[in-house]
Amino acid sequence: MNKILLVIQREYLARVKKKSFLIATLLTPLIFPAIMAIFVWIAVQEKENQSLRIIEVIDETDLFFMESSEQYAFTSSVQNQEEAKKMVLDGERYGFLYIPKIDLADPKGIQFFGTENPSMNLMSYLESALKRKIEDQRLYQEGIDPQILKEIRTSVSIQSVALGAEGEEKVTDATVNYALGFVAGILIYIFIFVYGNQIMQGVIEEKSSRIIEILVSSLKPFQLMMGKIIGIGGVGLTQFLIWVFLIGTLSSVVMGVLGMQMPQQQALEMANPELAQSAPQPGELAEILAVIEGIDFITLVASFIVYFLGGYLLYGALFAAIGSAVDAPSDAQQFMFPITIPLIVAYMGLFVFVLQDPNSTTSFWLSIIPLTSPIAMMGRVSFGVPFWELALSVGLLIGGFLVTTWLAGKIYRIGILMHGTKPTYKTLWKWIKTAQ
DSSP: OOHHHHHHHHHHHHTSHHHHHHHHHHHHHHHHHHHHHHHHHHHHHHHHHOEEEOOOOOESSOOOOOOOSSSSEEOOSSSOOOHHHHHHHTTOOOOEEEEEEETTTSSOOOOEEESOOOOOHHHHHHHHHHHHHHHHHHHHHHHHHHHHHHHOOOOOOOOEEEEESSHHHHHHHOOOHHHHHHHHHHHHHHHHHHHHHHHHHHHHHHHTTTTTHHTTSSSSSSHHHHHHHHHHHHHHHHHHHHHHHHHHHHHHHHHHHOOOHHHHHHHHHHSSSSGTSSSSOOHHHHHHHHHHHHHHHHHHHHHHHHHHHHHHHHHHHHHHHHHHHHGGGGGGGGHHHHOOOOOHHHHIIIIIIITTTTTSHHHHHHHHHHTHHHHHHHHTTTOOOOHHHHHHHHHHHHHHHHHHHHHHHHHHHHHHHHHHHOHHHHHHHHHHHOOO
C-alpha cells in the first residue's frame, strides 16, 4: 500500500508542478468568459450593423399581408415572377416570396427565392407568419372571429409535485432536472476521455524511455498501474475543482457586466416563461425557491463524485492496459474502438433516452450497466432514482471496476516489458491467460 501511495504522490506532484498544468489550469477559466464576451460583442455588433433585408411578396390570393420586423421588410408586389426574380438577382431585393392561389385546407406551392440559402430563422418566421394568417382566414370562413379566439386562449402552467414513500410532497421541474442531468453527464464523459488518454500517454512515454523497467524492479506492475491511475485522477479532480470555482466566479462577473443571465437563471425562466416578461412576483419567487428546495443536492453531488471516480477508474484501467501494450500512440488506435463504443453509446443514450424519459426501460439498463452507468445515471439522478436502483448501479460499477482492473493488470504486467512487437487482440488474450 505504501508503494502505491508513493506512486500516487509521484504522479500527482510531477504533473501539478508542470508549467503546462499551471498554465492550462489558470488560463482555461479565462478562455470561457473571454469567448462568451467575444460572442456577445459580435452578436451586438452584427445586430447594430445589419441592414434591413427587403423581401418582395407576390400574393395571388390577396389574402396575406406580411408584417415587417426589425430585420425583414416585406413589400407587396405588382410585378410578375420573372421581374421579381430579376430584382433579387440585381440585388434590389434580398428575396422573393411567391404565394400562389392555394387551398387553405391544404396550402401547397408557396416558394421563397433568393441568391443565397435562407437562414433557419427566416424560414421559421415566414412559415409561422403564414400559418397564423391561414388559420385566421379559415376561422373567418367558418364564421369565427379570430380576435375572440385569441382573447379566450389561456395559458396553463402545471406544477409538478413528486410524492415520497411517506407521502411527503416535493415540487419538481423537468427543465431544471434536464439541465442538471445534461451538465453532469457531459462533464463525466469529457473527464473520462481527457484523463483516460493522459494515463495512456503517460504509460507509453515511460515505456518508451525504459523508466518503467527501473520502476517494476522495485514494485509490482499492478501497484504501478493503480498508483498511476489514482495519481492522474487526483490531478484531474484538482484541476476540475479549480476550474469550477474560477469559471463560475469569472462567468458571473462577465455576465453581470454584460447584463446577461446565468444559465441557472435562464433554466428557471424556462421553467416559468412569465419570468422572462416581468420581475418575479412574491408567489412566483416562492415557486422558484420551492423548485430549488425540491432538488436533492446531497444525493446529486454524492452521486456525481461516486460516478465521476468510478467511471474514471473503470476506464482508466483499460487506458493504462492499452498504453502498456503499445510502443507508440499511433499503435493504440486499433484498441481504442472497444473502449470508445460504450462511451459513445452512453453519450448518445443520454440525449436520446435518459433525458427524454429517465424511467424508460432503456434508460434503466443504460444506468445499470457499468460501462455506460457513469454518464447515463447522472442524467437520471436529478429526476429522482429509487435507492435500490442507485445501490445496484454503484455496486455493479464497483464490480466492473474490479473486473476491468484485474484484466488490465494482467495485460499491463506483460505489456510494459514488451518492446518492438505490435500486439493483436489474440496476443492480449494470451497475456491475460498466461499472466500470474
